[in-house]
Amino acid sequence: MTKNWVIAIDGYSSTGKSSISKVIAKRLGLIHMDTGALYRGITYYGLMHCLDNNDNLDLQQLILSLPRINLVFEKKDDELQLILNGNNIDKEIRQPIVSENVSQVAKLPEVRAFLLDTQRNIAKTGGVIMDGRDIGTIVLPNADYKFFLTASPDERAKRRHLELLGFGENISIEEVKKNLIDRDKIDSERDVAPLKQAEDAILIDNSDLTKEQTIELIISYIK
Ligand code: DC
Numbered sequence: 155m156t157k158n159w160v161i162a163i164d165g166y167s168s169t170g171k172s173s174i175s176k177v178i179a180k181r182l183g184l185i186h187m188d189t190g191a192l193y194r195g196i197t198y199y200g201l202m203h204c205l206d207n208n209d210n211l212d213l214q215q216l217i218l219s220l221p222r223i224n225l226v227f228e229k230k231d232d233e234l235q236l237i238l239n240g241n242n243i244d245k246e247i248r249q250p251i252v253s254e255n256v257s258q259v260a261k262l263p264e265v266r267a268f269l270l271d272t273q274r275n276i277a278k279t280g281g282v283i284m285d286g287r288d289i290g291t292i293v294l295p296n297a298d299y300k301f302f303l304t305a306s307p308d309e310r311a312k313r314r315h316l317e318l319l320g321f322g323e324n325i326s327i328e329e330v331k332k333n334l335i336d337r338d339k340i341d342s343e344r345d346v347a348p349l350k351q352a353e354d355a356i357l358i359d360n361s362d363l364t365k366e367q368t369i370e371l372i373i374s375y376i377k
Contacts, residue, residue, distance in 0.1 A: 157182060157183045157184065157281055158279075158280035158281050159182070159184065159280065159281065159282075159283075159298045159299065159376065160277055160280055160281075160282055160284075160294055160296070160297045160298050160299075161175075161178070161184065161282070161283040161284070161297060161298065161299045161300075161301075161376070162283075162284055162285075162289035162290040162293070162294050162297040162299070162300045162301070162352070162355070163175050163283065163284070163285040163286075163289065163300075163301050163303065163372075164285070164286060164287055164288065164289050164290050164291070164300070164301070164302050164303070164349070164351070164352070164355065165287075165301075165302050165303030165304055165349075165358075166303065166304050166305070166310065166334075166338055166349070167310065167314070167334050167337050167338060167341075168305075168310035168311070168313050168314040168317075168334060169303035169304060169305045169310060169360060170303065170305075170313065170360065170365055170368060171188075171190075171285040171286075171303055172186075172188045172190070172285050173365060174285075174303075174365060174368055174369055174372070175188070175283045175284075175285040176188075176233070177365075177369050178283055178369060178372060178373060179283045181369075181373065182283075182373075182376065183281070184281050184282055184283045185234075185276065185281060185282045185283070186234065186282075186283050186284075186285075187227065187234065187273070187276050187277075187282060187283075187284045187285070188234075188285055188286075189269070189273055189284055189285065189286035189287075189289065189293070190256075190285070190286055190287075191227075191236045191244075191247055192225055192236070192269050192272065192273070193256050193259060193260045193265070193269070194236075194247035194248075194252050194253075194256050195223075195225045195236050195238050195243060195247055196216070196220075196223060196225070196259055196265055196268075196269075197211070197247075197252050197255050197256040197259040198238065198243055198246055198247050198252050199216070199219070199223050199238060199239075200212075200213075200215075200216040200219070200255070200259060201251060201252065201255065203219060204216040204219055211255050211258065211259075213258065213259070213262060216259065216262075216265075217262060217264045217265070220264060220265070220268050222239075223238070223239070223268075224238070224239050224240075225237070225238055225269075225272065228242075230242075245321075248321060249323075250318070250323060250325060250333070253333055253337070254333060256337070257336070257337045257340035257341055258340070260287075260340075260341065260344070261340060261344040261345075261346070263345075263346045266288075266346050266347055270292075270293065273286075273289075273293045273294075274293060274294070277293075277294055287341055287347070287348075287349040288347035288348070288349070290302070290351075290352035290354075290355045291347065291350060291352045292347045295352070299356075299375060299376055300352050300354055300355035300356065301355060301356050301357075301358055301372055301375075302351040302352070302355040302356070302357050302358070303358050303359075303360060303368070304357065304358070304359050304360075304361075305359060305360050305361040306361045307331060307334060307335055307338075308331070309361045310331075310334055311327055311330045311331035311334055312327065314330050314334060315327045315330045318330065356375060358371060358372070
């Protein structure tokens with residue numbers, strides 16, 4: 155059985171793309187790359203270094219700062235962790251303040267171009283499963299397998315809320331749902347590389363599936 159597959163998993167926020175991809179990577183001996191983490195890493199840098207006088211993220215300043223940003227993944231305890239200019243920011247990028255700002259950052263063509271090579275270089279040798287929004291359409295259009303995950307907004311909000319409670323974040327489920335819907339809208343309507351299902355992607359609605367059932371379903375397609 156060859157293990158050099160290139161697998162693209164796209165879809166809406168909180169459909170379980172990353173955690174599902176992580177398990178599939180382990181089972182099939184692939185490297186997993188969570189591309190959303192890269193957009194979150196850039197957003198986190200901006201929130202630390204590129205604020206305007208009102209303490210809002212200054213997108214123009216962030217674009218000018220891109221050459222000063224070095225983002226790499228490092229393996230720790232069998233998982234890839236995101237390192238920004240030498241510092242591990244794997245936890246920081248999950249903070250709600252990052253989630254609230256990341257779609258604005260992911261809309262910027264300069265940011266998307268900046269991250270394209272990083273993503274493609276990792277997939278060059280094959281043996282990779284990459285999850286994001288534009289992997290099947292733009293980053294890896296020739297992927298061997300493409301999946302597009304969706305689930306109802308209520309179900310996704312429930313999952314994300316639980317995850318945030320686990321991180322110790324005190325946030326209401328209504329707030330979580332609003333953030334998800336706002337992000338879906340910005341991600342789907344942006345001009346560059348919008349969130350959309352690739353024509354040759356397999357659509358999976360996992361509103362009524364457990365994580366394990368979703369994993370089994372995806373693996374059943376990979377021959
Ligand atoms: O998967 P996530 O929630 O961590 O993604 C964070 C944001 O990054 C999300 O709002 C959309 C954006 N993103 C993107 O535009 N393209 C990708 N390949 C991955 C994520």
